[in-house]
Amino acid sequence: MSTPRRTAPDRGRTLLGPALRLIHTGQAPTRSALTGALDVTRATAGAVTGELEALGLISVDSRPAGGGRGRPSHRLAVADPGPAVLAAQLHADGVSAALAGLGGRLLETVHLPLPADTTPERLLGAVAAAGAELARGSRRRVLGFALALPNPVTEPDGTALAALHFDWPSGTPVADLFAAQVAGADLGPRARTAVPTAVANDANLAALAEHRHGAGRDARHLLLVTSGHRGVGGALVVDGRLHTGSSGLALEVGHLTVDPLGRPCPCGNRGCLNAETDTDALFAAAKRRPDPGRPLLAQARELARDPEAADAVEHVVDRLGLGLAGLVNILNPDRIVLSGLHLDLLAAAPDRLAAVVAERCLWGRSGRVPIVPAQVAHAGLVGAAELAWEPYLDDPQAVLAS
Incomplete structure (x- = not known):
């Protein structure tokens, strides 16, 4: 036949x-x-x-x-106006949520403090409530909701491991809990009857956003390293796809040791990139204390640009360079994108950072890898939107489902 x-x-x-x-x-x-x-x-x-x-x-x-x-x-x-998705991101000291269209566009964004109760159900409920308020206030049809988390997330089951910022038990079924909270939220009459949900690590999603809409375009092997409100994350995009390993836990670059006698890390070790190059590390190197009434990342970015903190910046940049060199030796990327606080460290000492990486890199100065600043604002949120859009990018006719 x-x-x-x-x-x-x-x-x-x-x-x-x-x-x-x-x-x-x-x-x-x-x-x-x-x-x-x-x-x-x-x-x-x-x-x-x-x-x-x-x-x-x-x-x-x-x-x-x-x-x-x-x-x-x-x-x-x-299309403008067209359908939209909801995206959210948990930070160590707050919650961000956005309504997002196609094209990497955030249409409306809100930033909220963490609730007093950060147990999984209460915190994820606050995220669902923030997204629901955005959905009800929009005339766009909401097709999905995705969340970026500042901790490892296993695949495909979506459990959170080492959620150190919130003291969640290891193995918290965050994907199921988030889906239940969204299902119980009032997203308004224009949302899909059953809104698909998804969760993933924030650094992975930021890398996806930069690869599709920012400084990572056209890179075949893109390494992203970022420091947000606290800690350090990393991700690798290979030929347009995230490399997440056998169970979603690859590229935990924050726990690469760069100083065995360095600052203690929440993971229990000392001198991790996570503890040596984040916001707390910069304030410690500068012997200053942040204002508890202001967002920590914003203060750290200001400090990185302060001429009087130049020695502290160089100290942290040297540690960052050691970490990047180790990653280059292992991964051989063709581009490194730095975001969050690391973007400001790059701007403050670009030659010093490049020199440290070149000196410690296996290929030395002859094989220097471009280190570039991120371009996508709120890349974790944009990446979460990419995750929510993914079913419709695979099958656009899925928008017809009720």
């Missing part, structure tokens, strides 16, 4: 996801660019963009854009 030939509409539907990803990441700003990227005919590209537009996900400019060689082409953009 012969296999039936696939019709043009069937082929077009299999291209919906790849086409939406290209438009979502800005790689196909016109129908002509999409035609070339997908390697299809103009007619097929037109059919694909027409269906994505009918789904309410993109807009197609009715007037072709000129100015180049060849036939003018129609501009493509994510």
